[in-house]
Amino acid sequence: MGNSVKGQRLVALxxxxxxxxxxxxxxxxxxxxxxAGFPVLYAYLxxxxxxxxxxxxxxxERGPD
Amino acid sequence: xxxxxxxxxxxxxxxGLLFAIARYGxxxxxxxxxIIANPYIYALSLAVYCTSWTFYGSVGRAASTGTGFLPIYxxxxxxAALWWYVMAxxxxxxxxxxxxxxxxxxxxxxxxxxxxxxLVTVIAIVGVVPYIALQLKAISASFSIxxxxxxxxxxxxxxxxxxxxxxTFYIAMxxxxxxxxxxxxxxxATERHEGLVAAVAFESLVKLVAFIAVGVYVTYGMYDGxxxxxxxxxxxxxxxxxxxxxxxxxxxxxxxxLTFLSMLAIMFLPxxxxxxxxxxxxxxxxxxxxxxxxxxxxxxxxxxxxIALGGLMHFPQGGVxxxxxxxxxxxxxxxxxxxxxxxxGGLSAATGMVIVETIALSTMACNxxxxxVLLRQRWLRLTERRDLSGLLLGIxxxxxxxxxxxxxxxxxxxxxxxxxxxxxxxxxxxxxxxxPAIIGGIYWKGGTRLGAICGLAAGFLVWVYTLLLPSFAxxxxxxxxxxxxxxxxxxxxxxxxxxxxxxxDDITHxxxxxxxxxxxxxxxxxxxxxxxxxxxxxxxxxxxxxxxxLPAARARLWRGSATVDDLLxxxxxxxxPERAREALLAYARRHRVASPDQLKxxxxxxxxxxxxxxxxxxxxxxxxxxxxAVDEEPLSLxxxxxxxxxxxxxxxxxxxxxxxxxxxxxATDELRRAxxxxxxxxxxxxxxxxxxxxxxxTPLTSIRAFSEILNAHADLxxxxxxxxxxxxxKESERLTRLINQVLDLAKIESGHAEWxxxxxxxxxxxxxxxxxxxxxxxxxGVELRLELPHIPTIVVADRDRLMQVMLNLLSNAAKYxxxxxxxxxxxxxxxxxxxxxxxxxxxxxxxxxxxDVLFEKFRQVGDTVSRPRSGSGLGLAICRQIIDHFGGRxxxxxxxxxxxxxxxxxxxxxxxxxxxxxxxxxxxxxxx
Numbered sequence: 001m002g003n004s005v006k007g008q009r010l011v012a013l014x015x016x017x018x019x020x021x022x023x024x025x026x027x028x029x030x031x032x033x034x035x036a037g038f039p040v041l042y043a044y045l046x047x048x049x050x051x052x053x054x055x056x057x058x059x060x061e062r063g064p065d
Numbered sequence: 066x067x068x069x070x071x072x073x074x075x076x077x078x079x080x081g082l083l084f085a086i087a088r089y090g091x092x093x094x095x096x097x098x099x100i101i102a103n104p105y106i107y108a109l110s111l112a113v114y115c116t117s118w119t120f121y122g123s124v125g126r127a128a129s130t131g132t133g134f135l136p137i138y139x140x141x142x143x144x145a146a147l148w149w150y151v152m153a154x155x156x157x158x159x160x161x162x163x164x165x166x167x168x169x170x171x172x173x174x175x176x177x178x179x180x181x182x183x184l185v186t187v188i189a190i191v192g193v194v195p196y197i198a199l200q201l202k203a204i205s206a207s208f209s210i211x212x213x214x215x216x217x218x219x220x221x222x223x224x225x226x227x228x229x230x231x232x233t234f235y236i237a238m239x240x241x242x243x244x245x246x247x248x249x250x251x252x253x254a255t256e257r258h259e260g261l262v263a264a265v266a267f268e269s270l271v272k273l274v275a276f277i278a279v280g281v282y283v284t285y286g287m288y289d290g291x292x293x294x295x296x297x298x299x300x301x302x303x304x305x306x307x308x309x310x311x312x313x314x315x316x317x318x319x320x321x322x323l324t325f326l327s328m329l330a331i332m333f334l335p336x337x338x339x340x341x342x343x344x345x346x347x348x349x350x351x352x353x354x355x356x357x358x359x360x361x362x363x364x365x366x367x368x369x370x371x372i373a374l375g376g377l378m379h380f381p382q383g384g385v386x387x388x389x390x391x392x393x394x395x396x397x398x399x400x401x402x403x404x405x406x407x408x409x410g411g412l413s414a415a416t417g418m419v420i421v422e423t424i425a426l427s428t429m430a431c432n433x434x435x436x437x438v439l440l441r442q443r444w445l446r447l448t449e450r451r452d453l454s455g456l457l458l459g460i461x462x463x464x465x466x467x468x469x470x471x472x473x474x475x476x477x478x479x480x481x482x483x484x485x486x487x488x489x490x491x492x493x494x495x496x497x498x499x500x501p502a503i504i505g506g507i508y509w510k511g512g513t514r515l516g517a518i519c520g521l522a523a524g525f526l527v528w529v530y531t532l533l534l535p536s537f538a539x540x541x542x543x544x545x546x547x548x549x550x551x552x553x554x555x556x557x558x559x560x561x562x563x564x565x566x567x568x569x570d571d572i573t574h575x576x577x578x579x580x581x582x583x584x585x586x587x588x589x590x591x592x593x594x595x596x597x598x599x600x601x602x603x604x605x606x607x608x609x610x611x612x613x614x615l616p617a618a619r620a621r622l623w624r625g626s627a628t629v630d631d632l633l634x635x636x637x638x639x640x641x642p643e644r645a646r647e648a649l650l651a652y653a654r655r656h657r658v659a660s661p662d663q664l665k666x667x668x669x670x671x672x673x674x675x676x677x678x679x680x681x682x683x684x685x686x687x688x689x690x691x692x693x694a695v696d697e698e699p700l701s702l703x704x705x706x707x708x709x710x711x712x713x714x715x716x717x718x719x720x721x722x723x724x725x726x727x728x729x730x731x732a733t734d735e736l737r738r739a740x741x742x743x744x745x746x747x748x749x750x751x752x753x754x755x756x757x758x759x760x761x762x763t764p765l766t767s768i769r770a771f772s773e774i775l776n777a778h779a780d781l782x783x784x785x786x787x788x789x790x791x792x793x794x795k796e797s798e799r800l801t802r803l804i805n806q807v808l809d810l811a812k813i814e815s816g817h818a819e820w821x822x823x824x825x826x827x828x829x830x831x832x833x834x835x836x837x838x839x840x841x842x843x844x845x846g847v848e849l850r851l852e853l854p855h856i857p858t859i860v861v862a863d864r865d866r867l868m869q870v871m872l873n874l875l876s877n878a879a880k881y882x883x884x885x886x887x888x889x890x891x892x893x894x895x896x897x898x899x900x901x902x903x904x905x906x907x908x909x910x911x912x913x914x915x916x917d918v919l920f921e922k923f924r925q926v927g928d929t930v931s932r933p934r935s936g937s938g939l940g941l942a943i944c945r946q947i948i949d950h951f952g953g954r955x956x957x958x959x960x961x962x963x964x965x966x967x968x969x970x971x972x973x974x975x976x977x978x979x980x981x982x983x984x985x986x987x988x989x990x991x992x993x
Contacts, residue, residue, distance in 0.1 A: 007149040010355065014146035021139050022324065023317040037292025041132055042370060049142065049363055056146055057356040 009059045017052045021045070069212055072408070079409050080243055080416065083264045087247055090263030099346065101262045107350040108357035110262045110340045112269035114141065114331060115365060116196075116418035117203030120272055120411045122486040123366065125388035127373035134486070136320055138366055140327030142359035152332070152341060153351060154507055158610045159342050163676040164684065166425060167338045167499060168433040173684050174506040174607050175514035176599040182433030182683065184518060185499065188525050189335050190426055190468060192495025195479075195536070197422065197472030199488040200415040201240075202480045205233040207392050207411050211404065217393050219386055227477060237473040240419050241466050248424035249461045252454050252640045252681050258424070262344050265421060268413040273365050275410025279391050280368020282403055283375045287394070291371060298374045322573040326490070329497040335425035336418065419469075427464035432683030435460050440686055453638045457682065479540040490572050491532050498524035498579060501587045510604040513591040520587030527579040532571060535561055629664050632674045635690065639681040648677055756922065757807055760938070764796040764803070771796075806939045810922070813946040820863045820950065827858040827867075827900060827971075831891055834871035838879065847879050847887035847906075854895050860971055866947045870955075873940045874904045874967050881965070882908035899953070899970045910961035919957060920945045944969075 019025055029044035036043070093100045101107070118137075126134035155170070164170045167189065172182030209220035209232070228234050247261055288294045298304040331337055345351070376390030385393050392411065395403040436457070439445060480488065501524075502517040537543045548561060561571045563578055596604060629649070636645035652673055653664055664670055671691070678687035771789045775781065781789075812818040835851055842849050878889040887907065894901040911919065922942045941955075948955040952972045959965035 010146040010149045014143050017139075017143045017146065021143070022321055026320070034295065037295055039295060042295075045132060045135060046363070046367070049139065049359075052142060053356055053359045053363060056359065060352050060355055 006059055006063060009063070010056065013052060013055055013059065017048075020048050020052075072208070072211055072405075075405060075409065076412055079412065083268060083413075083416070084243075084246065086267050087258075087260030087264040089260070091258075091260035094259035099259055101259050101266070101344075102346045104350040104353035105357065106262065106266045107345065108354040108361065109266035109269045110344065111337070111354055111358045112273070112361050112365075113265050113336055113340055113417050113421050114334075115269070115272065115362070115414060116489075117200050117411055117415040118486060118489045119365060120276060120414040121203050121207070121388050121391055122199075122489065123369045124373045124376065124390045125386070126486045127369050128377055128387035128390070132370075133319070133323075134369060135366065136323035137327045137486075138362040140324040141331040141362060143324070144328040144331050145355045145359050148351060148355050151504070151507075153348065154611055155332075155503075156342050156345050156348055156351065158507065158607050160345075160348075161610065162606070162684070163679050165343055165680055166429045166432065166683075167333065167335055167503075168429040169679075169683050170338075171499065171502055171506065171517065172433060174603055175502075175512070175517045176597060176603055177684055177688060178514045178518075179433070179437040179686070181514060181518055181521075182429075183437065184521055186426075186429040186434045188495060188498060188521060189429060190471070191525075191533075192492050192498075192528070193335060193422055193426060194468070194471045194475050194492075195488050195533075196492035197419055197468065198476035198480050199492075200419050201233055201237055201472055201476045202488075203388075203411060204236050204415045206389065207408055208232065208236070210389055210392055210396070211408050214396055214401075214404065215399060217380075217385060217396050219389070228473075231477070233476060234473055237469045238466075240416065241423075241469040243416065244420045244423045244427075244465050244469075245462050247420050248427070249458050249465070251644075252457055257344055259344075261421065261424070262340065265340065265417050268417040269361070272410045272414040272417075273361065275406045275413070276365055276391065277368065278403060279395060279407050279410075280372055282400070283394055284368060284371045287375055287379070287398060288371075294371045294374050297378060301378065304374060304377060318568070318573045319570050322569075322576045323490070326493045326497055326572070326576060329500045330493040333496045333499040333503065334422070334492075335429065335496070336422040339421055339425040419472075423465050423468050426468050427461045430464040430468075431457060431460045432681075432686060435464070436682050436686045440690070454641050454681075457639060478542050479536045481540065483536065483539070488536075491536060494532055494572060494575050494579065495525070495528050497576065498528060498583055501580075501584045505587060505591075506604075507607050507610070510601070510608050511591055511596065512587065512604065513594065513596045513600055515594065516587045516589075516591030519590045520583045520585075523586040524579040524583030527582045528575060531561060531563060531575040531578060535571065629666050629670070632666060632670065636674050636677060639678055639690075753922065760803055761800065764800040767796045768793050768800070803939070806943060810939055810943050810946065813943065813950065820866070822861050823864060824859050824861050825864050825867070827860055827893060827902070828853045830864060830867050831871060831893060831902070834868055834875055835891070837868075837872060838875045841876060842879055842889070845879050845882070845887065846885070847882050847889055849875075850888065850890045852890065852892040854893060856895075858893065858895055858900060860900065860973065862951055862971070866950075870944045870947055870969065871902075871904075873944050877940065878904050878906040878908070878965075878967070882906045884908070897973075899972050901968060901970045903966050903968045905964060905966040907964035910963055911957060911959040911965050912961050913959075916957055916959060920955070 026041075026044075029041050033040050090100055101110070123134040123137075158164070159170060162173055164173055168182040168185040171185045172178050175181050206220050210217070247264070248258060284290060284294060288297070332341075341354075372390055372394065373387065376385065376387060376394055379394060379397060380390075392404065392407050395407055498521055501520050502512070505512045506517070534543060535548055538545055538548050561574060563574070566574060566577070569577065633645055633649060636648065640648075649664065652670065653660060656664075656669075658664055675687050675691045678690060681687075682690070771793045775786065775789055775793075809818070831851060831853060835849055838849070875889065875891075879887075882889060884907070890903070890905040892903045892905070894903070920941045922939055945955045948969045948971070953970040955967070955969040957965055957967050
């Protein structure tokens with residue numbers, strides 16, 4: 001699939017995900033608060049995970065071929 | 066309803082359904098209308114990653130570590146983003162080189178090394194056996210639990226007999242039977258199993274649906290939604306920590322290492338390689354899989370936390386194993402269909418994993434472990450066997466059984482000590498060892514076979530020591546002191562705290578040390594020696610795979626002879642005669658040849674057949690079979706001699722050329738030297754001419770001048786006229802003399818002079834010359850003395866020339882002896898070999914600097930003011946030429962103010978005769 005823009009964007013998403021879904025950034029989400037009934041950590045993890053997947057979908061399905 | 070027979074029936078029914086789907090998939094594939102050739106099925110097939118670990122174990126992990134179950138799924142999500150480059154490259158390489166397993170991939174990259182293929186296979190089998198044991202544990206536990214319905218009782222942990230009587234063993238054997246039916250009905254050259262992929266995609270759906278069903282029921286049926294569960298969990302203090310844990314460094318490293326491990330596992334687990342790479346139909350399917358697969362992972366994990374919390378709240382503390390919540394929660398609320406669905410879901414997850422993983426492992430075991438060994442045993446004469454497809458299938462089936470037995474044994478020995486997830490992580494750590502060799506292999510051309518072998522071996526050994534053996538120790542099969550005190554009681558070698566590293570959990574600890582050893586050895590040993598030719602070419606093929614378009618058929622250097630029939634027979638032995646014929650037919654059609662009979666057994670066809678073979682038995686073994694079957698062997702003796710002949714001819718020719726060029730060189734040098742001499746002579750000639758012209762012009766000018774005066778002044782008085790006439794006469798004489806001398810000198814120098822050879826007495830010559838100059842000496846008042854020996858001194862020479870020399874010397878001596886007591890002495894010395902004549906005078910002498918130039922042409926030395934030029938300056942030059950001609954030497958010894966002695970030697974007898982005769986001969990020759 002070669003050296004396309006999509007590939008590079010995906011690598012960027014990889015780095016972004018690696019940062020957001022790991023400590024120490026993850027520590028920021030720890031705590032006792034509840035977010036709409038969800039524990040912050042739990043909500044943060046699933047939200048970021050879901051967002052990452054959506055972004056990956058957008059990069060692959062849309063954008064320049 | 067949920068009684069044993071029904072459950073067993075349901076289980077068989079489900080597996081039967083899977084089997085039916087697989088058959089349908091295969092049939093459609095054979096008919097060319099594949100049902101799996103779409104990206105959604107491809108992405109679903111990748112979900113074989115989720116096993117009973119996901120189905121049961123995640124909940125168990127969440128119940129003890131909260132969000133700690135997640136990294137295993139975040140890792141693959143992140144890795145999927147990199148698939149665009151990495152996985153695409155791997156797929157491209159595998160398709161181009163017809164690689165059918167991880168072992169094949171690694172072996173092919175590092176020079177088609179059978180050793181490496183075998184090593185990878187062993188590591189894969191040993192590493193994945195715990196994972197298979199985990200599935201067995203899940204199935205057997207869920208089976209035991211469901212049988213106790215409606216009571217929720219945990220299975221009995223101890224007391225199960227080994228093999229016979231142990232339900233788990235029966236389950237293992239059943240799974241072996243299913244796997245054999247699924248994967249080893251025939252051999253496919255590409256190792257693709259379309260039916261299997263269809264079945265796996267289906268079971269991925271089933272386990273997803275089942276899990277979500279349980280999750281929805283627990284969250285919305287047993288409680289009032291997510292918020293309700295979380296709020297209620299707050300009331301339990303210990304659950305609070307699960308939800309809100311902060312981090313300490315231990316958690317940091319665990320989280321990161323689990324994420325990293327799962328990133329590697331999604332690539333290098335044999336079943337993942339099988340479904341992602343080998344079963345891939347179209348490269349473009351990978352694109353959708355990049356986000357579809359992570360989406361699946363997210364969806365199947367949404368309800369893990371609620372189920373875990375629900376279970377922890379529902380069951381009294383410690384009563385029910387959290388690994389079973391997915392089954393026991395529905396059981397506790399008496400929902401039979403949900404229970405059955407959950408059970409089937411768990412069964413689906415486990416069987417899917419076992420079938421795909423075991424097929425992948427058995428393929429590797431057959432192609433890369435057993436066959437290479439068997440092919441080497443000459444006594445088996447395998448290369449001569451008619452049909453090997455039966456043998457290959459037999460080996461694969463045997464491998465499947467062996468692997469499942471090993472899985473069962475691990476479960477028996479070590480399975481009870483661990484939670485499901487922990488067992489799985491041990492396997493993850495094992496397959497992670499493939500990462501350096503493979504990732505390095507596709508991006509670094511410097512990776513060598515030895516480096517890969519050492520890296521893999523080192524990493525594997527560290528894994529065994531830090532994870533595998535401790536698992537046996539924790540289950541009681543090795544002394545527990547092994548863990549607390551290390552090997553030989555050395556604390557530094559404690560398997561879970563190697564060299565004092567205590568901060569990490571066992572998985573992170575193993576990951577660190579094994580990767581250190583693996584990468585370290587791989588890089589260091591690869592760099593220690595340069596890659597061989599084969600390694601280098603394979604490295605280039607792999608690393609540069611994306612730079613070239615999909616190659617149609619690589620041209621190959623191939624010397625050998627084979628017929629199409631040979632190739633057909635060879636192929637048939639491995640994949641069956643009908644399939645072999647089909648393959649050749651397809652090849653013929655592709656190359657627009659009417660029928661396979663008209664195919665030529667050229668390099669292209671041979672290469673194609675070899676790749677088909679590689680699909681069946683691995684590339685390394687295919688190489689071996691091919692070369693032995695089609696006489697690709699060494700050239701015949703004749704051909705070798707012919708080649709040597711040609712080579713030696715070429716060598717001789719080049720030597721000749723070398724010689725010629727050397728000769729040419731020396732000839733050129735000679736020419737150059739001759740040219741130089743010619744130029745010199747030319748210069749000398751020019752000098753000579755200019756000098757002679759000058760010398761001639763001087764007297765001519767005087768003669769003309771005085772003649773003109775006489776002519777112009779007829780009335781000149783007689784005395785003056787007389788004086789002028791005298792001058793004219795004298796100058797004419799001088800001119801004549803000069804011209805004569807010049808001609809003389811020229812004649813002598815060019816060798817055209819006439820030399821007469823006669824025997825003469827030198828004493829007579831000297832005396833005669835003395836008489837001749839008598840008048841001159843009287844006029845000048847110089848005494849002349851002769852000192853001559855008393856015996857006759859005979860030489861053979863030219864008398865006149867000798868006279869010429871003597872006269873010249875004597876007159877010179879007189880000229881420069883201008884003093885009252887001037888004395889000239891002539892001495893003749895006789896020695897055995899030569900004669901020496903000295904002419905000594907006590908004149909003014911000659912300065913040392915002038916002594917050399919004296920003999921040059923037109924040179925006169927001395928004070929030109931007091932003694933104007935009276936000679937031509939050629940006398941001594943002529944003398945020297947004459948003496949040289951006779952083979953003698955003429956020189957001067959002089960001290961200024963004292964006198965000068967001119968000496969010349971003449972060789973006696975033979976020398977002179979020779980020279981003069983030779984000169985005479987030359988002259989005659991040139992005049993002839």
